[in-house]
Ligand SMILES: NC(=O)C1=CN([C@@H]2O[C@H](COP(=O)(O)OP(=O)(O)OC[C@H]3O[C@@H](n4cnc5c(N)ncnc54)[C@H](OP(=O)(O)O)[C@@H]3O)[C@@H](O)[C@H]2O)C=CC1
């Protein structure tokens with residue numbers, strides 16, 4: 001480790017600055033914990049979008065050895081490209097990693113065995129599954145240690161992800177299932193907001209008013225859940241006046257078997273993670 005005395009985190013490299021890699025990098029940079037963060041990205045346009053204080057952003061269009069250089073100078077390298085691109089990227093950086101450099105996966109489906117098979121025994125691997133609220137310090141990240149990652153390696157990666165939210169350590173066998181809940185979860189929430197907004201438009205509100213009602217209701221409910229520490233079942237009960245209006249709406253939602261819908265949706269995500277593991 002080459003952590004400077006005034007730095008809380010080791011030097012980090014993020015290879016691939018898309019929705020997820022970019023959100024973590026920006027979230028870590030915004031956390032105020034001084035560290036060296038290098039981010040690479042294939043296109044200059046997206047590299048430009050990540051050029052914020054605390055981040056050195058490198059576009060491969062302009063610096064073709066950017067991944068190799070970033071990998072060589074970091075203690076923790078986060079691989080942020082699409083699952084299908086992971087093997088090629090690992091083969092590209094493997095000769096340039098210093099022994100002991102921790103390589104962190106954020107890729108859906110791709111196994112630790114795939115990482116370790118390409119990187120070799122001297123490179124500890126940690127598999128993670130974050131989510132995009134990392135950008136605002138509210139991620140949920142699952143972490144699973146590879147076969148040669150030590151507790152100290154895992155602790156370093158935990159520290160990085162704790163700067164952008166909550167960390168849950170799980171065995172690798174549970175990472176895909178966790179991904180179907182928290183990895184994909186923000187998309188489910190945004191879909192529900194979209195649908196509630198559409199319902200408001202259907203009641204005659206203009207789209208701006210509809211969005212305000214739907215979005216602020218979600219944000220307010222989430223904040224109430226967080227601040228109260230109450231069970232969501234109890235908070236729902238408090239809204240649902242006996243013989244009132246909410247009771248009727250909830251009855252319709254329950255009749256639509258939301259439990260089965262969510263079970264099916266998360267099963268579909270799990271099946272896709274297993275396809276991705278096969279390189280599909
Ligand atoms: N999106 C999410 O909510 C989550 C995503 N993940 C995982 O994160 C990974 C990335 O997904 P996501 O962020 O959605 O995808 P994006 O397409 O948004 O990001 C991938 C980024 O990688 C860049 N890139 C492609 N090839 C290279 C390369 N060789 N070197 C450097 N950069 C490269 C792309 O650049 P350009 O577009 O400029 O060509 C792009 O900006 C995936 O493995 C996914 O499974 C995990 C949890 C949640």
Ligand SMILES: O=C(O)[C@@H]1CCC=N1
Pocket residue numbers: 108179183184
């Ligand atoms: O959709 C995906 O494949 C990634 C993994 C979890 C969230 N986004």
